[in-house]
Amino acid sequence: MHRIPYPPNKGDKIRSYHLLKHLAKRYHVHLGTFVDDPDDWQHVERVKDLCGESHFAALNPRTAKLRSLGALAGNRALSIDYYRDTTLDEWVDGVTRRHGIQRVLVFSSAMAQYAMSLRSARRVIDFVDIDSDKWRQYADNKRWPMSWLYAREARRLLHYEQQVTQEFDASLFVSQPEADLFKRLAPAVQDKVGYFSNGVDTDYFAPGHQFDNPYADDHDVMTFTGAMDYWPNIDAVQWFANDIFPSIRQAHPAAHFYIVGARPTAAVTALAELPGVHVTGTVPDVRPYLAHAKLTVAPLRIARGIQNKVLEAMAMAKPVVVSPQALEGIDALPGRELLLAGDAQSFAETTIRQLTMPDRTIGSHAREKVVSRYGWASNLSRVDALLEPTAPATPTMLPAFS
Known part of the structure; x- marks a missing residue:
């Protein structure tokens, strides 16, 4: 059952x-x-x-x-x-x-x-x-x-x-x-x-696939993926959009935050009124949104178990900035295979640093970890x-x- x-x-x-x-x-x-x-x-x-x-x-x-x-x-x-x-x-x-x-x-x-x-x-x-x-x-x-x-x-x-x-x-x-x-x-x-x-299906979630870019060319995108009627996800994107993203956008005006997931609640949809925030609703395939993002974020403050959204982004060789709650249960080394941030200020600083001075090894190390550990x-x-x-x-x- x-x-x-x-x-x-x-x-x-x-x-x-x-x-x-x-x-x-x-x-x-x-x-x-x-x-x-x-x-x-x-x-x-x-x-x-x-x-x-x-x-x-x-x-x-x-x-x-x-x-x-x-x-x-x-x-x-x-x-x-x-x-x-x-x-x-x-x-x-x-x-x-x-x-x-x-x-x-x-x-x-x-x-x-x-x-x-x-x-x-x-x-x-x-x-x-x-x-x-x-x-x-x-x-x-x-x-x-x-x-x-x-x-x-x-x-x-x-x-x-x-x-x-x-x-x-x-x-x-x-x-x-x-x-x-x-x-x-x-x-x-x-x-x-x-x-x-x-x-993770590492053949399906793989960086080698070619996808049309769903974003504007001048957007430096960070994504959050997940079911958007699920309260921990709602709390995460509200916290990020309201308390973290404004500092990122002030330091990096090309930054855009995309919330990608089905069934967004009214509270989530309302976030699209904020500058640089976009809410897609249901998409036929999440992979183009991962493939063409600069990085993904998982600012979860309430979480249990392992976050598939983090593993899928890692499998796509994307740098992921995670909260301690989102990291729990995932065998990955912060600073090498993903980026860890504990509060709003460190989340903003870590994201800005990855946007402006990207560590291009994190994505490849993330992919290697998922392939070796999460079959x-x-x-x-x-x-x-x-x-x-x-x-x-x-x-x-x-x-x-x-």
Whole structure:
């Protein structure tokens, strides 16, 4: 089972798709999943080709949020009710009876509810990030009453994550720091906790491709890429556009900041009113925007796990200026393979320096790091080992993610 995170995150969709492709090479996979973005329906047939039986449940975010409020009357995390669906529950029950499922892989905490009763199967969960800690960070950055609501969600969801890890055979996270943090939060289950890193398709994200330039010739561009209805991304671009970019543009008038990503909120769209700031909305291919940028920025102040946006830019041999939060979990050396900046002033100074006196070795070193460290095949081999305990067995059926 795999769920698109609440709120949605493009990086997790990439991780889940590569995980599905990997498993389909070895197992007969049955897939139950939600579709929360109308644009994603165009990919359904391609995903079905990788599966035996499949079930795609439409998820209306507005309806799901209303449904999740019922959890306030009980002792449940809102995220669990948000992803509760009778048709998906019935599909899991039916496919289990028809195929005698022996292995189950769940993607993300809220989807574990669909596998809690499958105790005869070997169950592995890929939490990806510690969702409960993400809610804690939200609480720390919001005012009451949202701070109270998010803090409640953090407590309830952590309890649920601990319960799931106790019941399942193994759990995975996106990086060693993420796994280590969860071990500290849930010491009673730390022997069941591991990780595998995200990867990058380094043939697809490669500097050798030729793309038309989407920018004006006199623009020295820095980009931010990501889903622009995702609050950590919204916070990042607001901080950069309001508190960092004006200093950059004053020192380097040709500088332009492009926010590239689907579903920009009204708050993000409003940033385009600032001098030199551009909001593209959905683009058919993000690579031209990376290829023709001078550099990319990842000024995240709230983050969990590994940022795919950083790895993709590094794979394109682009210098990336990151915050400490965006660097977390990425095995890269600041000053050699990317640039690190901790506050608004250092972010501006680092960016100005790279624009005016570019270190042309950083991009090539970044590309080398991604190629050597972040291949999908080698990272996903950890999942194979967990699904196959001790003695080799003939692969049977595997219901995978929703």
